[in-house]
Amino acid sequence: MRKRVLIFGLVLGACAPAASSGTADTGAAAPAVQTEADPDLRPTGAGGLPAGYLGRTDRATTNIADAKYVVSGNTWEITTGPAHIIYSPRDAATGNYTVSSTIEQLAAPRHRESFGLMFAGRNLDTPAQEYVYFMVAGTGEMLVKHRQGDATHDLIAWRKTPAVPAADSLGRQTYRLQVRVAGDSVRFVVNDVVAGALSKSALQQTDGIAGLRINHNLSLRVTPVVITR
Numbered sequence: 001m002r003k004r005v006l007i008f009g010l011v012l013g014a015c016a017p018a019a020s021s022g023t024a025d026t027g028a029a030a031p032a033v034q035t036e037a038d039p040d041l042r043p044t045g046a047g048g049l050p051a052g053y054l055g056r057t058d059r060a061t062t063n064i065a066d067a068k069y070v071v072s073g074n075t076w077e078i079t080t081g082p083a084h085i086i087y088s089p090r091d092a093a094t095g096n097y098t099v100s101s102t103i104e105q106l107a108a109p110r111h112r113e114s115f116g117l118m119f120a121g122r123n124l125d126t127p128a129q130e131y132v133y134f135m136v137a138g139t140g141e142m143l144v145k146h147r148q149g150d151a152t153h154d155l156i157a158w159r160k161t162p163a164v165p166a167a168d169s170l171g172r173q174t175y176r177l178q179v180r181v182a183g184d185s186v187r188f189v190v191n192d193v194v195a196g197a198l199s200k201s202a203l204q205q206t207d208g209i210a211g212l213r214i215n216h217n218l219s220l221r222v223t224p225v226v227i228t229r
Contacts, residue, residue: 038111041217043068043079049086050076050224053211056124057082067214077106078220085118085131087211091225093119094207098228099179101212104221105138108171112137113215117179117225121209132203133213134188136175138167142195144188146203155203156188156196163195181206 040062047068049055055064059082067081093099099119116135123129128149135143142164144156167173178189184200200206210225 038217040066040080040082042066043081047079052090053086053088054125055084055086056129057084074223076222076224078214078218078222080214080216080218083213083215085121085124085133085211085213087118087121087124087209089209091210091227092208093181093210093227093229096182096229098181099210100177100226100228102174102176102223103136103212104174105167105172106219106221108138108167109217111217112139112141113218114141114143115212115214115218115220115222116175117177117210118213119179119181119208119210120203120206121211122205124209130205131208132206134177134179135213135215136164136177136190136195138171138173140164140166142188142190144196144198155198161195163190163193165191179210 043066045068047070048065049067049069050071055067057064062082064082064084067084068079070077099117101117103115105115114135114137116133118131118133121131124131130148132144132146132155135145139160141158141160142156143154143158145152145154164175165173176191180187180189181200186198186200186203186206187194188196210227212222212225214220
């Protein structure tokens with residue numbers, strides 16, 4: 001099995017422009033669609049995307065530069081800012097593979113906000129963007145969705161599961177996330193426990209670019225995705 005880890009330094013502005021005109025998929029308990037009552041909180045201080053990575057926000061009215069990334073060794077401290085994806089074109093996977101990242105929630109958000117893995121990404125810098133994302137939240141819930149253009153639909157709707165630990169009283173929790181693609185199975189794993197699964201045919205497409213999806217107004221510490229084959 002070959003393992004590849006990408007570690008990059010910090011640069012400012014290494015990003016793709018936000019191109020989507022859809023509404024933000026915030027993962028909030030209420031309202032389901034972001035409103036003026038739940039605005040993006042702009043982080044203070046400098047911190048652009050890590051070198052070699054691209055980002056895309058959910059809405060054309062938001063800017064990826066408002067997501068703050070601070071690189072320390074092989075971890076990123078992320079403060080958002082708008083909901084977005086972050087990826088490297090070099091993180092492409094086909095056939096059987098596993099995408100992994102460890103994400104630590106550092107503080108409680110104002111609402112249920114989620115974060116996780118993006119995979120099967122295609123056309124990510126065009127209006128025809130497409131990807132699948134596996135998300136968890138500090139409420140002890142998980143979600144799997146498919147995005148095509150500005151439209152999204154649930155593959156596994158929000159649900160509580162013992163496999164996803166809830167955050168503690170300070171809003172902190174650590175999630176070792178994996179998407180395991182093997183044969184006709186796609187398994188969604190949290191802290192080495194399978195939290196959910198789908199048939200490969202239910203996703204239609206699993207080949208493509210992998211990365212992270214981070215919703216708005218979060219404080220996280222993450223490791224860049226690793227693809228193992």
